[in-house]
Amino acid sequence: MAVRHLVSLDDLTDEDLRAIVARGAEFSSGRSAPAGALDGLVAGIYFRRTSTRTRTAFSSGALRLGAGIVTFAGGDLQTNTGETSEDTGRVFSRMLDVLVARTADDPAELRSWADQSRMSVVNAMTADEHPxxxxxxxxxxxxxxxxxxxxxxxxxxxxxxxxxxxxxxxxxxxxxxxxxxxxxxxxxxxxxxxxxxxxxxxxxxxxxxxxxxxxxxxxxxxxxxxxxxxxxxxxxxxxxxxxxxxxxxxxxxxxxxxxxxxxxxxxxxxxxxxxxxxxxxxxxxxxxxxENKMHSAMAVLEWCRGGVRR
Incomplete structure (x- = not known):
């Protein structure tokens, strides 16, 4: 199964951008129902910063697509006791299929986590962009x-x-x-x-x-x-x-x-x-x-795991 990352909108081709948007609109209108695109997969939901809509959208969206979720808050990880961010990312990639992360910092950290082909990484907001x-x-x-x-x-x-x-x-x-x-x-x-x-x-x-x-x-x-x-x-x-x-x-x-x-x-x-x-x-x-944040989140999650092809 293909593994794709979304750290910036510039990571998307024009075709992918339009396909994700159209798929989100299909979910929103009820023309398409979630079809278990993430059955058997595990999504990590990691937010260092506060969030209502984005965290709920991706958590709810992942569940509706059939994935299990594991949630982390900013103080939950061993980075607080000295583990490097790089090692944390490597461990995540061995246990998760998708990681949705809000760091609100420089996107370089997310880029480093995305430097592998086992786990998709989704930027849920950094200081420069909220894709x-x-x-x-x-x-x-x-x-x-x-x-x-x-x-x-x-x-x-x-x-x-x-x-x-x-x-x-x-x-x-x-x-x-x-x-x-x-x-x-x-x-x-x-x-x-x-x-x-x-x-x-x-x-x-x-x-x-x-x-x-x-x-x-x-x-x-x-x-x-x-x-x-x-x-x-x-x-x-x-x-x-x-x-x-x-x-x-x-x-x-x-x-x-x-x-x-x-x-x-x-x-x-x-x-x-x-x-x-x-x-x-x-x-x-x-x-x-x-509400469309949830529908769009489902489209993103499908795309990350090789779906939303038109």
Whole structure:
């Protein structure tokens, strides 16, 4: 059985990316039921950082696909008593078939664990990128609109790992337009922006980033935000809230995009990055998006073990 790893969306071919997204949409719509793709396998669920949706999605998804699961928290492993990360990864690969891990640190550790062909490794969020969130977002767009090509997305907020995955994923669909409005000093990392720009050029899409809220695009299909305080991070500037305040998502953004739906990767802080009026309003599909994390997780797990071929 093939063993595949997902550390970054850039690990996926265009064909694989589209197949995973389409498979997640099939699960979401009920057109396909889990068929025991992971029967007899064991999935490790390792989270050093807090998680509600991603941990539950992959745990529930693995069980629905027939796998058994073993869970680990940050303080459970012998790395806390001096064992090297490399040795931990080697041991994992002898006992697990899939490892879903949130380290929230540099992805190099996950890359080292993926340097073998016995156990699939899935990045459940590192500091630079949240690839499974990106796949969830694309799945949600496909479910809601029936397409991803040609959609216009306005992202407002920090250029964090969610924004990075959105840029790297959406840029691979022709005629898609992503405009990011991020606070000064809190935009996409330069390497992520460069990768997204190259992807957009190659796929006939557009990724633009600005650091103000003037002259917003008209008739966006989607308005997206993420919480200001990302898991496991802190802001270097004492005045960061003043910089972020103009980037709050309020109902006023719908004056120029009256048909837009609202996305949020959750958890949300009402009154900070988004008002309750928007998050709980009839344009919000954030809870559908959260549920799709499970459907997308099942598609990822199938792909990791050689499935999702079209």
């Amino acid at each position: 499974t969130q990106g796949l969830t977002d694309l799945t949600t767009l496909l479910c809601h609109f029936g397409r991803i090509e040609g959609l216009r997305v306005l992202y407002v907020g920090e250029g964090n790992n969610t924004a990075a995955a959105l840029a790297l994923g959406l840029s691979r669909f022709r005629d898609a337009e992503l405009e990011l409005r991020t606070p000064p000093g809190y935009g996409l990392r330069a390497d992520i922006a460069a990768r997204a720009a190259a992807s957009a050029t190659a796929h006939g899409s557009t990724v633009v980033e600005r650091h103000d809220m003037a002259d917003l695009p008209l008739d966006a299909d989607v308005i997206y935000t993420s919480r200001w305080q990302t898991t496991g991070t802190s802001k270097p500037d004492a005045d960061w809230r003043e910089r972020f305040t103009p980037f709050q998502v309020t109902g006023a953004l719908w004056e120029d995009s009256p048909k837009a739906v609202f996305l949020h990767d959750l958890p949300a802080h009402r009154g900070e990055e988004v008002t309750a009026e928007v998050l709980d309003g009839d344009r919000s599909i954030a809870l559908d998006q959260a």
